Amino acid sequence: MHAAGQIANFKTRSKLAPDRIKDALNSSLPEDILIVSVQSVPLRFDSQRSARSKHYRYTVTTERFADPFIRHFAARFSYPLNTGSMRRAAKTLTGKHDFKSFQASGSSELNTVRTIKKIKIEKKRDLVYIDIRADGFLYNMVRIIAGTLLEIGRGKMPEKSVKEILLKRDRRSAGPTAPAKGLCLMNVEY
Numbered sequence: 001m002h003a004a005g006q007i008a009n010f011k012t013r014s015k016l017a018p019d020r021i022k023d024a025l026n027s028s029l030p031e032d033i034l035i036v037s038v039q040s041v042p043l044r045f046d047s048q049r050s051a052r053s054k055h056y057r058y059t060v061t062t063e064r065f066a067d068p069f070i071r072h073f074a075a076r077f078s079y080p081l082n083t084g085s086m087r088r089a090a091k092t093l094t095g096k097h098d099f100k101s102f103q104a105s106g107s108s109e110l111n112t113v114r115t116i117k118k119i120k121i122e123k124k125r126d127l128v129y130i131d132i133r134a135d136g137f138l139y140n141m142v143r144i145i146a147g148t149l150l151e152i153g154r155g156k157m158p159e160k161s162v163k164e165i166l167l168k169r170d171r172r173s174a175g176p177t178a179p180a181k182g183l184c185l186m187n188v189e190y
Contacts, residue, residue, distance in 0.1 A: 001180050002073060005055070005187040009047040047188070053117060054137060055187040058130040058146040058178060067126075074127065075182030081153035083123045086130075089152045090119040092162040093145065100169040102148070104140035104177070112138060112169075121149070128153075131186070140177050148175030 014021065018038040025035045059074040061067065066076045093116050100112040120131040130146050148165065151157040157175060165173045 001183040001185070003185040006185055007047045007051075007188045007190075009041060009045055011043070050190050051136070051188050053133055053135050053189045054185065055131065055133045055189075056137070056142045057184050057186050058132075058142060059182045059184065060128040060130070060146075060150065060178075061126055062128060063126040070127075072181060073184065075179040077128075077150055077154075079154040081123075081128055081150065082155065083121050083128060083153060085155075085159050086149045086153040087121045089149060089159040089162045090121060090130075092166070094119055097166050098169055099138055099141055099166070101165045101171055101174045102141045102144040103138035103171060104144070105171045107139045109138055114138065114141070119145075143178045143180065143183055144171075144174050144176075146182065147178040150178060151175040 012021070016024070018040060022035050022038040025038075029035070059070075060077045060081075061070060061074040062077055062079070062081060064078045066074065096113065096115040098113050103109065103112055114134050114136050116132060116134045118131070118133045120129075122129045122131070130149060132142055132145065148157065148162065152159055152161070152175075
């Protein structure tokens with residue numbers, strides 16, 4: 001998984017200004033990680049528990065051979081995809097539902113009810129973007145939703161199966177877990 005909009009917090013007794021802390025962190029981090037901003041927040045703020053919604057993007061390339069500039073950030077899926085079928089199936093997932101069927105097997109989360117605010121599926125040339133905004137996500141939920149929608153898009157599962165998958169509350173009824181490299185956390189809202 002990748003992150004373009006990851007938020008983290010920590011407590012410090014440092015008297016350095018936020019910009020100086022940002023520079024100090026960036027000078028010590030590996031090249032593939034960049035702190036883009038630092039700000040002071042109230043002590044009660046928790047970057048994980050205070051989140052009101054998150055936006056994930058799952059990116060798929062449908063080319064037979066992946067573009068070397070995106071190959072680390074997009075899953076390769078070299079089947080023709082019917083994005084119309086994917087969009088229609090995704091509508092069933094919007095709203096408040098029990099997403100137990102879209103949770104990784106063996107996960108210990110007991111409350112599996114989440115609210116998906118929006119799912120957008122967009123095709124641009126050989127790339128398909130699956131954008132999902134929700135109040136929270138279960139472990140591997142986005143990747144399982146993406147895997148299910150991709151199976152629907154290639155005609156291996158009917159569009160109507162999404163409703164049945166939700167009702168079954170069984171991970172085995174959903175599609176495969178899509179590869180991690182296509183997943184990116186785009187934004188967190190507080």
